[in-house]
Amino acid sequence: xxxxxxxxxxxxxxxxxxxxxxxxxxxxxxxxxxxxxxxxxxxxxxxxxxxxxxxxxxxxxxxxxxxxxxxxxxxxxxxxxxxxxxxxxxxxxxxxxxxxxxxxxxxxxxxxxxxxxxxxxxxxxxxxxxxxxxxxxxxxxxxxxxxxxxxxxxxxxxxxxxxxxxxxxxxxxxxxxxxxxxxxxxxxxxxxxxxxxxxxxxxxxxxxxxxxxxxxxxxxxx
Amino acid sequence: xxxxxxxxxxxxxxxxxxxxxxxxxxxxxxxxxxxxxxxxxxxxxxxxxxxxxxxxxxxxxxxxxxxxxxxxxxxxxxxxxxxxxxxxxxxxxxxxxxxxxxxxxxxxxxxxxxxxxxxxxxxxxxxxxxxxxxxxxxxxxxxxxxxxxxxxxxxxxxxxxxxxxxxxxxxxxxxxxxxxxxxxxxxxxxxxxxxxxxxxxxxxxxxxxxxxxxxxxxxxxx
Amino acid sequence: xxxxxxxxxxxxxxxxxxxxxxxxxxxxxxxxxxxxxxxxxxxxxxxxxxxxxxxxxxxxxxxxxxxxxxxxxxxxxxxxxxxxxxxxxxxxxxxxxxxxxxxxxxxxxxxxxxxxxxxxxxxxxxxxxxxxxxxxxxxxxxxxxxxxxxxxxxxxxxxxxxxxxxxxxxxxxxxxxxxxxxxxxxxxxxxxxxxxxxxxxxxxxxxxxxxxxxxxxxxxxx
Amino acid sequence: xxxxxxxxxxxxxxxxxxxxxxxxxxxxxxxxxxxxxxxxxxxxxxxxxxxxxxxxxxxxxxxxxxxxxxxxxxxxxxxxxxxxxxxxxxxxxxxxxxxxxxxxxxxxxxxxxxxxxxxxxxxxxxxxxxxxxxxxxxxxxxxxxxxxxxxxxxxxxxxxxxxxxxxxxxxxxxxxxxxxxxxxxxxxxxxxxxxxxxxxxxxxxxxxxxxxxxxxxxxxxx
Numbered sequence: 001x002x003x004x005x006x007x008x009x010x011x012x013x014x015x016x017x018x019x020x021x022x023x024x025x026x027x028x029x030x031x032x033x034x035x036x037x038x039x040x041x042x043x044x045x046x047x048x049x050x051x052x053x054x055x056x057x058x059x060x061x062x063x064x065x066x067x068x069x070x071x072x073x074x075x076x077x078x079x080x081x082x083x084x085x086x087x088x089x090x091x092x093x094x095x096x097x098x099x100x101x102x103x104x105x106x107x108x109x110x111x112x113x114x115x116x117x118x119x120x121x122x123x124x125x126x127x128x129x130x131x132x133x134x135x136x137x138x139x140x141x142x143x144x145x146x147x148x149x150x151x152x153x154x155x156x157x158x159x160x161x162x163x164x165x166x167x168x169x170x171x172x173x174x175x176x177x178x179x180x181x182x183x184x185x186x187x188x189x190x191x192x193x194x195x196x197x198x199x200x201x202x203x204x205x206x207x208x209x210x211x212x213x214x215x216x217x218x219x220x221x222x
Numbered sequence: 223x224x225x226x227x228x229x230x231x232x233x234x235x236x237x238x239x240x241x242x243x244x245x246x247x248x249x250x251x252x253x254x255x256x257x258x259x260x261x262x263x264x265x266x267x268x269x270x271x272x273x274x275x276x277x278x279x280x281x282x283x284x285x286x287x288x289x290x291x292x293x294x295x296x297x298x299x300x301x302x303x304x305x306x307x308x309x310x311x312x313x314x315x316x317x318x319x320x321x322x323x324x325x326x327x328x329x330x331x332x333x334x335x336x337x338x339x340x341x342x343x344x345x346x347x348x349x350x351x352x353x354x355x356x357x358x359x360x361x362x363x364x365x366x367x368x369x370x371x372x373x374x375x376x377x378x379x380x381x382x383x384x385x386x387x388x389x390x391x392x393x394x395x396x397x398x399x400x401x402x403x404x405x406x407x408x409x410x411x412x413x414x415x416x417x418x419x420x421x422x423x424x425x426x427x428x429x430x431x432x433x434x435x436x437x438x439x440x441x442x443x444x
Numbered sequence: 445x446x447x448x449x450x451x452x453x454x455x456x457x458x459x460x461x462x463x464x465x466x467x468x469x470x471x472x473x474x475x476x477x478x479x480x481x482x483x484x485x486x487x488x489x490x491x492x493x494x495x496x497x498x499x500x501x502x503x504x505x506x507x508x509x510x511x512x513x514x515x516x517x518x519x520x521x522x523x524x525x526x527x528x529x530x531x532x533x534x535x536x537x538x539x540x541x542x543x544x545x546x547x548x549x550x551x552x553x554x555x556x557x558x559x560x561x562x563x564x565x566x567x568x569x570x571x572x573x574x575x576x577x578x579x580x581x582x583x584x585x586x587x588x589x590x591x592x593x594x595x596x597x598x599x600x601x602x603x604x605x606x607x608x609x610x611x612x613x614x615x616x617x618x619x620x621x622x623x624x625x626x627x628x629x630x631x632x633x634x635x636x637x638x639x640x641x642x643x644x645x646x647x648x649x650x651x652x653x654x655x656x657x658x659x660x661x662x663x664x665x666x
Numbered sequence: 667x668x669x670x671x672x673x674x675x676x677x678x679x680x681x682x683x684x685x686x687x688x689x690x691x692x693x694x695x696x697x698x699x700x701x702x703x704x705x706x707x708x709x710x711x712x713x714x715x716x717x718x719x720x721x722x723x724x725x726x727x728x729x730x731x732x733x734x735x736x737x738x739x740x741x742x743x744x745x746x747x748x749x750x751x752x753x754x755x756x757x758x759x760x761x762x763x764x765x766x767x768x769x770x771x772x773x774x775x776x777x778x779x780x781x782x783x784x785x786x787x788x789x790x791x792x793x794x795x796x797x798x799x800x801x802x803x804x805x806x807x808x809x810x811x812x813x814x815x816x817x818x819x820x821x822x823x824x825x826x827x828x829x830x831x832x833x834x835x836x837x838x839x840x841x842x843x844x845x846x847x848x849x850x851x852x853x854x855x856x857x858x859x860x861x862x863x864x865x866x867x868x869x870x871x872x873x874x875x876x877x878x879x880x881x882x883x884x885x886x887x888x
Contacts, residue, residue: 019691019744025241026470026695029248032325034703037256039329041336049337049345053352067325071318075311078241089741093872096737103698103733107705114707115715123715130719206315247463248692251470254547259478261551263558271559271567275574289547293540297533300463428537469685473692476769481700483773485780493781493789497796511769515762519755522685650759 017087020095024077027099032070035063035106038113055117062113066105069202073102076142076205080168083160084149091155094145101138108134112195125187128194132183135198139175146172171208175201239309242317246299249321254292257285257328260335280335288331291424295324298364298427302390305382306371313377316367323360330356334417347409350416354405357420361397368394393430397423461531464539468521471543476514479507479550482557499561506557510549513646517546520586520649524612527604528593535599538589545582552578556639569631572638576627579642583619590616615652619645683753686761690743693765698736701729701772704779721783728779732771735868739768742808742871746834749826750815757821760811767804774800778861791853794860798849801864805841812838837874841867 038059042052077098084091108131115127149155150165178201186194260281264274299320306313330353337349371377372387400423408416482503486496521542528535552575559571593599594609622645630638704725708718743764750757774797781793815821816831844867852860 019687021241022244022688023691023695023740025245026248026692027699029245030252030696030699031702032321033249033252033256034699036253036325036328037259037703039326041329041333044341044345046340046342047344049333049341050348053333053348067318067322071315074245074318075314078314092741092744093737096733096740099698100733103702104705106702107707111707111715111719118712119710119715120712122713123710126716126719243463244466247467248470251467252474254543255471255474255478258475258547258550259481261548263551263555266563266567268562268564269566271555271563272570275555275570289540289544293537296467296540297536300536465685466688469689470692473689474696476765477693477696477700480697480769480772481703483770485773485777488785488789490784490786491788493777493785494792497777497792511762511766515759518689518762519758522758 017081017084020087020092021081024081024095024099025074028070028074028077028102031103031106032067032074035066035070035109038106038110039063058113058116062109065199065202066109068206069105070102072202072205073098073138080145080149083157083164084155085157086155088152088155090148091145091152094141094148097141098138098145101134101141104134105138121191124191128186128191128198129183131198132179132186132194135179135201136176136183139172139179143169143172143176171205175205239303239306242309242314243303246303246317246321247296250292250296250299250324253325253328254289254296257288257292257331260328260332261285277339280338284331284335287421287424288327290428291327292324294424294427295320295360302367302371305379305386306377307379308377310374310377312370313367313374316363316370319363320360320367323356323363326356327360343413346413350408350413350420351405353420354401354408354416357401357423358398358405361394361401365391365394365398393427397427461525461528464531464536465525468525468539468543469518472514472518472521472546475547475550476511476518479510479514479553482550482554483507502557502560506553509643509646510553512650513549514546516646516649517542517582524589524593527601527608528599529601530599532596532599534592535589535596538585538592541585542582542589545578545585548578549582565635568635572630572635572642573627575642576623576630576638579623579645580620580627583616583623587613587616587620615649619649683747683750686753686758687747690747690761690765691740694736694740694743694768697769697772698733698740701732701736701775704772704776705729724779724782728775731865731868732775734872735771736768738868738871739764739804746811746815749823749830750821751823752821754818754821756814757811757818760807760814763807764804764811767800767807770800771804787857790857794852794857794864795849797864798845798852798860801845801867802842802849805838805845809835809838809842837871841871 039056042049042056044052087095108127112124112127112131115123119127146165146168150162150169153162178197182194182197182201185197186192261278264271264278266274309317330349333352334346334349337345341349368387368390372384372391375384400419404416404419404423407419408414483500486493486500488496531539552571555574556568556571559567563571590609590612594606594613597606622641626638626641626645629641630636705722708715708722710718753761774793777796778790778793781789785793812831812834816828816835819828844863848860848863848867851863852858
């Protein structure tokens with residue numbers, strides 16, 4: 001595809017988004033699939049396999065939550081890149097920042113699962129605080145990405161308005177705020193409150209993945 | 223590629239299927255390849271490597287079965303997406319549902335292999351019941367996918383008839399029914415019966431991957 | 445890309461090779477990269493890290509050999525698919541057969557590395573016999589692939605002669621013969637002889653990856 | 667895509683760079699993502715999860731460093747392939763050489779992390795020497811790649827001057843020299859000096875990823 005590009009036509013260092021999308025797809029596909037590596041047959045005494053399988057429930061819940069979350073990141077990523085025409089070095093690194101924080105996600109997920117199986121209340125607090133930290137970082141990486149785009153409108157497809165990226169930044173700030181609140185609730189009061197916030201947040205992002213400003217249209221549609 | 227799309231021409235939130243196919247290809251490629259990670263050199267006393275290798279036979283059988291199954295999912299996925307022109311958010315999540323249940327497959331496969339090596343008859347029953355449950359879920363995710371398509375015919379390529387998706391839904395119901403029967407046979411009577419059903423089902427899906435309605439044509443051809 | 449295809453123009457069940465190539469690329473990329481997972485920091489007593497690193501030499505050699513081999517498979521795969529225009533279900537499964545045997549490769553490689561570090565002469569014989577078996581299977585999967593193509597010339601790009609696939613089949617038979625000889629030498633006489641054959645074979649395939657019939661041209665060129 | 671190529675138009679054995687880029691993207695995506703597998707929940711006594719998490723700091727630092735490095739390799743790879751029109755067998759293997767040395771990177775990274783947690787000063791020296799060796803090999807693989815291109819200018823896009831590849835070779839030589847110096851400093855004087863060099867080097871390559879000759883333009887821009 002690159003061979004059809006007239007290099008003299010594109011500003012120095014810019015490129016179309018094809019390889020960035022392919023690379024991001026591959027990274028997100030790997031993250032979503034590696035999660036399944038944590039699903040292992042349990043150790044068991046003969047005749048007690050079913051008990052071992054049931055006792056792994058935090059691992060199953062962690063798997064489902066993380067899968068949903070990475071699915072949300074992928075659909076959001078796709079919605080954003082539909083509006084991007086060129087990518088420069090700054091946007092490459094902003095994109096690598098999103099992939100970095102998303103790739104971190106299985107780590108605090110596994111920490112929560114382990115804290116709930118082997119730790120006490122203090123460990124559960126630590127684990128939810130770590131998850132909230134990584135979640136807030138993930139939202140912050142999206143904020144950086146959208147701020148960069150709103151300052152470089154020449155990278156966008158024609159007809160993409162400033163409003164899209166303004167509202168996307170609001171979505172990102174909402175996420176940072178809610179993860180911080182969830183983390184504080186979980187650390188200060190009860191881990192269960194934090195887990196509820198962590199489960200609701202991906203749903204919020206899933207529903208608004210085409211941007212908050214589509215919500216009125218969505219309500220009309222249904 | 224996205225840059226050649228006139229956003230004003232495509233209904234809001236729709237996109238061509240390029241990235242969904244690339245993402246699905248990557249996920250299925252990872253699932254089919256991660257299976258090989260379970261093939262490890264056995265522990266052995268000097269001079270007894272060959273015994274250790276032979277004793278791993280359930281792992282080899284599990285590897286071959288799962289490889290075939292993921293291969294079938296991939297060819298079916300390809301056959302379905304050939305008929306899809308646009309993808310919207312609902313179809314994205316239906317597709318992520320298929321990838322989710324397919325990614326689960328190595329887990330019950332490993333549980334069966336472990337139950338046959340280290341468990342008793344009760345554990346084998348548990349393992350085949352788990353496998354049947356995941357298998358039925360996998361078929362159910364295809365059912366949801368095809369129902370969504372049959373209700374959103376505007377997402378399809380031109381010239382793709384309703385009949386294709388009706389027959390695909392029948393294939394999915396057949397799978398759900400047979401996995402349930404296999405699971406009940408395996409749990410109630412003998413695990414071997416379930417294993418036979420589990421091996422035959424992918425073959426059924428492999429042969430009919432272009433849709434049941436191609437069967438008469440296939441018979442003619444040969 | 446699929447959306448630009450006029451389904452009525454392509455015989456039923458055929459498709460262009462785009463997704464098959466993307467899927468194969470992903471699988472081969474994963475295989476070649478997973479090999480590095482076997483390179484782990486050694487256990488060591490303080491001050492003796494360098495000894496631990498040196499003692500892992502069979503792992504390094506196994507890594508290099510397998511990397512070369514998968515690289516050869518990829519370049520051969522690319523050379524073959526350049527000549528293929530359409531892919532049907534039979535060719536899909538022939539391709540999945542190649543990916544299956546290639547994905548197996550890290551397994552006998554790890555078995556050889558382990559046999560040389562922890563086993564005796566009998567274990568080394570077993571390990572080289574296993575490697576020869578998988579190597580011969582890999583060549584056999586290419587043989588099936590090329591036989592299928594030579595019997596379905598309508599799947600090929602225009603201008604691709606029968607001779608290409610005849611010579612490719614000869615290359616495959618050569619591989620089956622040499623792996624069998626190497627395995628017998630290694631099992632019957634000395635494992636070192638087998639290892640030499642296993643190292644030379646990928647080089648033979650690397651040099652002839654554009655087909656044996658290019659050799660005269662290559663000699664001219666240089 | 668391949669099907670639109672007129673084979674008679676392209677010199678024997680050449681191909682466009684599409685599959686080489688897709689394969690490289692997949693390999694680099696896997697390398698960058700596998701690094702996260704080393705982030706595991708620590709073992710801990712009840713109530714001491716937070717201590718366990720803090721004690722893993724060398725692993726976190728190693729993860730960030732390697733992620734940055736692979737990100738740099740990817741952006742450099744992309745910048746180079748933008749200028750390449752055709753790929754022949756020699757360039758394929760030069761590219762596979764870059765992927766080989768990049769895939770090695772997590773290994774010395776993990777060795778450094780382990781040496782800092784479990785080893786003494788001698789082990790830290792060994793670890794930084796190993797890292798410097800792999801780093802120098804990585805630069806050498808780029809050197810081979812760019813030398814090959816400068817000797818085969820017919821593989822390049824039109825309008826790509828010789829100067830680009832000359833300056834890229836200088837960048838590669840700079841890397842080989844600095845990794846050697848870093849390794850010697852770290853081995854002979856103090857591991858900390860080596861670590862500083864290892865952290866600065868990826869930044870140097872990140873800033874100059876469009877080629878040293880863009881630096882004046884960059885300075886102008888800002």
